[in-house]
Amino acid sequence: MTDPLPLAGEAPAQGPIQGPIQGPIQGHVPVMLAEVLATLAPRDGATYCDGTFGGGGYAGAILGAAACTLHAIDRDPDAIARGAALAARFPGRLHLLEGRFGEMAELLAARGVTALDGVVLDLGVSSFQIDEPERGFSFRADGPLDMRMEKAGRSAADLVNTLGGADLADILFTLGEERYARRIARAILAARQEAPIATTAALAEIIRSVTPRDPSGIDRATRSFQALRLAVNDELGEVERGLEAAARLLAPGGRLVVVAFHSLEDRIVKRFMAGITGRAGGASRHDPAALGGRAAPPDFRLLTPRALRPGEAETSSNPRARSARLRAIERIETRDAA
Incomplete structure (x- = not known):
């Protein structure tokens, strides 16, 4: 499984081992x-x-x-x-x-x-999950704003369209470590007054419209998407x-x-x-x-x-x-x- 944000550096990995390894399901690369x-x-x-x-x-x-x-x-x-x-x-x-x-x-x-x-x-x-747009986990390709691992319960769309500004900002700041959490929450509330936010592309554009470019090169929507995913799936x-x-x-x-x-x-x-x-x-x-x-x-x-x-x-x-x-x-x- 994967997550695009880096962690602080620690010890180097140990070397590979020898032995029979059965291949994973096609398209999946197991890490480490x-x-x-x-x-x-x-x-x-x-x-x-x-x-x-x-x-x-x-x-x-x-x-x-x-x-x-x-x-x-x-x-x-x-x-x-x-x-x-x-x-x-x-x-x-x-x-x-x-x-x-x-x-x-x-x-x-x-x-x-x-x-x-x-x-x-x-x-x-x-x-x-990342590579399937219809699951709504990623903004790389447009899809429904879902993010539910179990395909049941509250979706990301439910959260961004129903939560109050303070609750949204708290999720983005606490789970996404997003410094512009309040600004993004205000933009989401303003946008949903015009129409429900239903797709990953729409949400990503709202976030990008109110945040500066990240010097690290990380897409400005990354932290918010991670925060919502963590919240949706606890x-x-x-x-x-x-x-x-x-x-x-x-x-x-x-x-x-x-x-x-x-x-x-x-x-x-x-x-x-x-x-x-x-x-x-x-x-x-x-x-x-x-x-x-x-x-x-x-x-x-x-x-x-x-x-x-x-x-x-x-x-x-x-x-x-x-x-x-x-x-x-x-x-x-x-x-x-x-």
């Missing part, structure tokens, strides 16, 4: 695939969850790397439909589940799965719920590997992993013993003290990978399990 596989370290007989199936890039590679079982979750019904071909290539090993990864515990429990040896999350919008809330669910499901030795593209998402992942591994500055809400005044040894260890980043070759061939950051934790083997 070698690093994801190296960190997850799939093994025969294990059970994994890809919480953001998307184009099936990670799923196919995991199943190709080991004789394991994989449960793949996606809230987008189009992704589940596309995955049928991949499931046919791995009969009995790939199980597709339509739903949100924040609900993975419930989705997996319905399949009789209560523990996992690894979870992969590739946060953000997928290449398929993506930051979903990240928090997904991290909590994944950590609870991991068996001893199990690993959680997360690739984030947006700075706000990466910040949530970083703080969660620091807290659950005992690296946070204060008491962690994930550690009840610490809140009581005496910290117990953490149940997880951090596999990435600094986030891994894609290599130069990958960012050159796939510019969408440039803002990717990979972070991972592992549940520590208990003394009884050792």
